[in-house]
Every structure is written in C-alpha cells, then in structure tokens.
Amino acid sequence: DSGVTQTPKHLITATGQRVTLRCSPRSGDLSVYWYQQSLDQGLQFLIQYYNGEERAKGNILERFSAQQFPDLHSELNLSSLELGDSALYFCASSGGPRQPQHFGDGTRLSIL
Amino acid sequence: GQQLNQSPQSMFIQEGEDVSMNCTSSSIFNTWLWYKQEPGEGPVLLIALYKAGELTSNGRLTAQFGITRKDSFLNISASIPSDVGIYFCAGQPRQGGSEKLVFGKGTKLTVNP
Numbered sequence: 001d002s003g004v005t006q007t008p009k010h011l012i013t014a015t016g017q018r019v020t021l022r023c024s025p026r027s028g029d030l031s032v033y034w035y036q037q038s039l040d041q042g043l044q045f046l047i048q049y050y051n052g053e054e055r056a057k058g059n060i061l062e063r064f065s066a067q068q069f070p071d072l073h074s075e076l077n078l079s080s081l082e083l084g085d086s087a088l089y090f091c092a093s094s095g096g097p098r099q100p101q102h103f104g105d106g107t108r109l110s111i112l
Numbered sequence: 113g114q115q116l117n118q119s120p121q122s123m124f125i126q127e128g129e130d131v132s133m134n135c136t137s138s139s140i141f142n143t144w145l146w147y148k149q150e151p152g153e154g155p156v157l158l159i160a161l162y163k164a165g166e167l168t169s170n171g172r173l174t175a176q177f178g179i180t181r182k183d184s185f186l187n188i189s190a191s192i193p194s195d196v197g198i199y200f201c202a203g204q205p206r207q208g209g210s211e212k213l214v215f216g217k218g219t220k221l222t223v224n225p
Contacts, residue, residue: 002157006154033213042215042217042218043202048211048212056211092154094211098143100160101145101157101213102157103155103156103157104154105153105154106154
C-alpha cells in the first residue's frame with residue numbers, strides 16, 4: 001500500500017461529458033502529481049501541485065484542469081471528453097524534490 | 113523533449129535466471145527510479161538513485177545510476193514467479209529543476225516456473 005488513495009477506481013462515461021478524479025496524497029506529502037497512462041503514449045506527466053499551488057505543467061490538454069485543496073487532496077477535472085481520453089490516470093505524491101514519487105492505484109476512465 | 117529508451121521490451125525467462133534491463137537517454141537526468149507495475153495497480157517504487165555512479169540494492173534487485181547521468185540499469189537475480197510484471201525506468205530531468213518524471217515504455221517480464 002503506497003498510502004496514495006485514488007477514487008473512483010473505474011469511471012465509464014460518454015463523449016462530451018465531464019468527470020472529476022480525486023487523489024489523497026500520503027500523509028505529510030505536499031506535492032501531488034498527475035499522470036496519464038495509455039497504450040500508445042505510455043506514462044505521461046500532466047501537472048504538479050505543491051501545497052496548493054501549481055508547480056509544473058506537462059502535456060495537459062486545455063480541457064483538463066486540476067487543483068489542490070487546503071487539506072492537500074487534489075482533483076483532476078476532465079471536460080468535453082473524447083474517445084481518446086480513455087486511459088488510466090494516476091496520482092503520485094512526494095515529500096519534496098529529492099524524495100521519490102509514490103503512486104496510487106489509478107482511475108481507469110472509459111469513454112463510450 | 114526528453115525520452116527514455118528502455119530495453120528490452122519483453123523478456124521470457126525461466127525461474128532462477130538473472131534478468132537485466134536498461135534505460136538510456138540523450139538528456140541528463142538528476143534522478144533515476146525503477147518501478148514495477150502489476151495489472152490493476154499503480155507503479156510501485158523499487159529503487160531510487162540520486163548520484164551519478166550510485167549502485168543500490170533492494171533484496172534481489174540492483175540498480176545503477178550511470179556515470180554520464182544518461183543511463184541506468186536494473187538487475188534481478190534468481191528470478192521467481194512473483195517477479196512477473198512490467199518494469200519501468202523513470203528519470204527526473206536536470207533542466208529547470210523539474211520534478212516531473214519521464215518514463216520509459218517498460219519491460220514486460222514473464223517468468224516460467
């Protein structure tokens with residue numbers, strides 16, 4: 001158990017819809033990272049938050065947004081969903097720049 | 113952008129054999145990490161490396177951070193059936209103090225008992 005909790009485990013929805021993925025980091029970790037895993041692209045970094053502030057952005061679409069709340073949990077919002085957004089979405093957390101990232105078990109998003 | 117070339121893509125071995133996989137890049141990385149992923153789960157950290165030349169072991173696993181900072185390898189000795197899974201290398205790029213991880217495409221390991 002990595003200590004990183006992601007909900008829900010599975011999401012099935014339709015094109016054009018909007019979903020919210022939730023992540024609770026390990027106790028004490030201030031940094032939260034979101035990654036997308038697809039068969040063709042592998043694991044890709046989306047965005048990082050540190051103590052409530054956006055720290056770094058990767059290949060995140062404009063239709064996607066995230067935030068980190070005062071209790072340090074984070075949410076990834078995906079809107080105007082397309083078939084190609086079907087993927088596994090992972091959250092990771094770490095205690096700082098020189099600390100390893102620990103991953104949750106992911107949310108599997110299926111767009112029908 | 114940064115890319116990690118991980119090889120081999122897959123390995124089929126007999127229980128008890130040793131395994132070696134590696135990652136290379138044209139860019140310099142500050143940190144190298146190795147993860148293992150099993151179906152329905154997230155990547156699980158195996159080994160983290162922070163200094164060029166560093167050699168670190170975790171049980172039957174040994175990993176090294178290359179001297180050039182552009183490569184890393186992972187060895188598994190005396191493989192057992194529960195070693196089955198996909199192994200990923202990941203690196204933190206040097207430029208800009210980035211904390212993001214860049215991942216290799218993975219090595220799928222199958223162990224025949």
